Amino acid sequence: DQQVKQNSPSLSVQEGRISILNCDYTNSMFDYFLWYKKYPAEGPTFLISISSIKDKNEDGRFTVFLNKSAKHLSLHIVPSQPGDSAVYFCAATGTQGGSEKLVFGKGTKLTVNP
Amino acid sequence: ETGVTQTPRHLVMGMTNKKSLKCEQHLGHNAMYWYKQSAKKPLELMFVYSLEERVENNSVPSRFSPECPNSSHLFLHLHTLQPEDSALYLCASSPLGQGGFFGEAFFGQGTRLTVV
Numbered sequence: 001d002q003q004v005k006q007n008s009p010s011l012s013v014q015e016g017r018i019s020i021l022n023c024d025y026t027n028s029m030f031d032y033f034l035w036y037k038k039y040p041a042e043g044p045t046f047l048i049s050i051s052s053i054k055d056k057n058e059d060g061r062f063t064v065f066l067n068k069s070a071k072h073l074s075l076h077i078v079p080s081q082p083g084d085s086a087v088y089f090c091a092a093t094g095t096q097g098g099s100e101k102l103v104f105g106k107g108t109k110l111t112v113n114p
Numbered sequence: 115e116t117g118v119t120q121t122p123r124h125l126v127m128g129m130t131n132k133k134s135l136k137c138e139q140h141l142g143h144n145a146m147y148w149y150k151q152s153a154k155k156p157l158e159l160m161f162v163y164s165l166e167e168r169v170e171n172n173s174v175p176s177r178f179s180p181e182c183p184n185s186s187h188l189f190l191h192l193h194t195l196q197p198e199d200s201a202l203y204l205c206a207s208s209p210l211g212q213g214g215f216f217g218e219a220f221f222g223q224g225t226r227l228t229v230v
Binding site: 043 | 218
């Protein structure tokens with residue numbers, strides 16, 4: 001049973017437009033969420049995170065939105081650039097209770113066309 | 115460069131071979147992980163070491179044996195693997211915060227393993 005779901009395996013966007021990557025989770029104990037970006041032949045790199053006490057976190061062109069009632073988060077990239085083309089993984093964890101681990105989604109492959 | 119280094123980058127091994135994957139970090143992190151990434155599957159957590167003690171073992175077959183001799187090094191010993199074990203094996207490290215919360219993980223580049 002997947003606790004973190006990224007239902008779109010791929011997304012294609014024109015350069016300069018907005019990219020929206022979605023993620024759903026099922027475990028109500030999750031209270032910290034992260035996005036990772038992965039280029040081919042490299043390990044994932046941390047991009048941005050959000051705690052459940054917030055509903056939005058912004059870092060430059062990247063904004064993550066969290067809707068706790070819907071158990072849904074999204075990553076917005078605006079404006080999208082060709083260098084943003086990569087696989088984006090959503091991850092979630094619980095920060096209470098010890099021994100928490102990151103649970104990852106399957107990833108969404110973003111292609112930004114020039 | 116994330117500060118987490120994995121060697122080798124690529125490995126081809128037969129089913130009767132014994133090999134080891136190595137991971138090294140000098141970020142001062144207290145937690146280290148092994149993940150497996152197979153095609154079209156989520157990243158699967160295999161092992162977690164916190165302060166050099168194994169705290170998580172996600173039902174991984176015994177043909178995978180981790181070792182954490184100190185907080186900077188993590189090994190994954192491989193023995194009598196199967197072709198379906200072919201995958202990208204990723205090491206990660208993270209700081210260990212209050213309440214046992216593991217902060218953002220920093221990943222190595224991975225070892226692409228092929229079992230023939």
